Amino acid sequence: MADYFVHDKAIVDEGAEIGKDTRIWHFAHVRGTAKIGSGCNIGKDVYIDAEVVIGNSVKIQNGVSVYHGVTIEDDVFCGPHMTFTNDMYPRAFGNSWEVVETLVKKGASIGAHATIVCDTILGEYCMVGSGAVVTKNVPAYGLVVGNPAKLVGFVCKCGIPLKEEASITDQEVVFKCSSCDEEIVIPRDVYDQVG
Numbered sequence: 001m002a003d004y005f006v007h008d009k010a011i012v013d014e015g016a017e018i019g020k021d022t023r024i025w026h027f028a029h030v031r032g033t034a035k036i037g038s039g040c041n042i043g044k045d046v047y048i049d050a051e052v053v054i055g056n057s058v059k060i061q062n063g064v065s066v067y068h069g070v071t072i073e074d075d076v077f078c079g080p081h082m083t084f085t086n087d088m089y090p091r092a093f094g095n096s097w098e099v100v101e102t103l104v105k106k107g108a109s110i111g112a113h114a115t116i117v118c119d120t121i122l123g124e125y126c127m128v129g130s131g132a133v134v135t136k137n138v139p140a141y142g143l144v145v146g147n148p149a150k151l152v153g154f155v156c157k158c159g160i161p162l163k164e165e166a167s168i169t170d171q172e173v174v175f176k177c178s179s180c181d182e183e184i185v186i187p188r189d190v191y192d193q194v195g
Helices: none
Strands: 068-070 103-104 142-145 150-154 165-168 171-176 183-187
Touching: none
Parallel strands: 068 103
Antiparallel strands: 142 150, 165 171, 171 183
16 A cells, blocks of 8 residues: 555556655646655646656645756745746747756745746755746845746855845955844855845
8 A cells, every 4th residue: 555645636657656655636747657655736737747856745736837957955935827838939840859957955936827947056945936937047045026036145054034244354245134033144155146
């Protein structure tokens, strides 16, 4: 007996690896070479493509397609109907299709209807605002919004925007979270990119 849940209206192809306590809801489709960790929640109408790797405790909300070439680390949140891509120059004809990878690092959150253009890395605990179009790497703890997405600040591990710097040097900026008191260190060159 499986130690994970698959709704009777979901499809999990033979060979897919599903971790303990993961839940896969109705109309989801998981391809046979996909790997999904433990404690994940795969929402309604989600598509997990061949050879996708998803870590532990990942929440993928309704209507998300995770295409070949995307790797999602632990504790990531993918908001409803956000979009991954995996080809820089897609055409419906010809043989020029090439998988271009995307990496979503531990603890990142992607808002509803955001688009992540391939060949990007979303840093640890970063936050992508709803509707943003990410076309370049997002730094750890970075908060990006808009089209194209622009770095507008930083967030704590708990998700609260970091407002006041505790200290600033030539090498780093230290924030103290107003909610959980954790200190987050941002390299100065990254801090200076806020626009």
